[in-house]
Amino acid sequence: MTIAIIFGILASLFWAITNHIDKYLLTSFESKSNIKVLLIFSTFIAGIIISPIWLILSRFNVGISSISLISVLMASCVYIIATIFYYKAIEKNDTSMIVIMFQMLPVFSYFLALLFFKETLTIKQIIGSLIILVSSIMISVDFNEKSHNQKYKALLFITLACLCYASYYILFDIGIRNSSYYACAFWHQIGFLLIGIILLCIKSFREPFIKIIKDNGKKYFALNASNEAINLMASLMVNFANVTIPLALANILSGFQGTFAFIIGVIGTMLFPKYIQENLSKRVVIKKILCIIIGIIGLIILVY
Secondary structure (H helix, E strand, O other): OHHHHHHHHHHHHHHHHHHHHHHHHHHOOOOOOHHHHHHHHHHHHHHHHHHHHHHHHOOOOOOOOHHHHHHHHHHHHHHHHHHHHHHHHHHOOOHHHHHHHHHHHHHHHHHHHHHHOOOOOOHHHHHHHHHHHHHHHHHHOOOOOOOHHHHHHHHHHHHHHHHHHHHHHHHHHHHHOOOOHHHHHHHHHHHHHHHHHHHHOOHHHHHHHHHHHHHHHHHHHHHHHHHHHHHHHHHHHHHHHHHHOOHHHHHHHHOOHHHHHHHHHHHHHHHOOOOOOOOOOHHHHHHHHHHHHHHHHHHHHHHO
16 A cells, blocks of 8 residues: 555656646747647557557457447547646646646546536535635736736636546446456557547648657757656556555555646756746745645545
């Protein structure tokens, strides 16, 4: 159980690292189409690299029912839509602020489970959900800043992203209820690969992708490959934690992602300002810490 808890915490840390890498990839290369380029890397390249790993983990047993295949491929599409909203949110806002808003994800997951799986919501879960929503709104409201409209847009984008990610989890859950997890994970990556091929056929996606490859190919590829590897390790750790410790505890551990993103942002801004930039004004820092605490309290109430 101790190892599972450590893995759950490490997964949150790893995902916080990927959040900052995403931010760097979106803002540090001279292109107006960074989101389009990153989508190709997140689909086509990731599909090529990650799908063989799931093939091996499944011991080449990737047989899947038609219901699972449809659900998993739909999950791949919904995941990409969610990722677009996430990229739009994180592109022009502090990484830690966006990750704090991500605590809305379990709220949507609970309500979608209520809708599709006929699960029930208790008074405590409703209260926890409301607390998380309050923390997400608090982090985006700042009438003393000229950029508050940008934060409202970020709140809208991350809300849509959380809704789509929650829908992805529902679709993927439908898939693994009818076939093995590893087979579903393999076909999920194949779905990404197919989407990537389609994106490469679109001129507005292909041209900036080729330009980035020519100008910064090795650096961009190395960062993306590392990002996908870290994301995969985090996913495997969470899967281990989910089957080893109570799911409620695993969900609470995932809530520390915002804390880690904030800590990385503070340390990175102080030591590596060229690569990481977070607003470290006293008022903003206090506000982020308060919202992190409120969000974690809401998550604890929600899952217990």
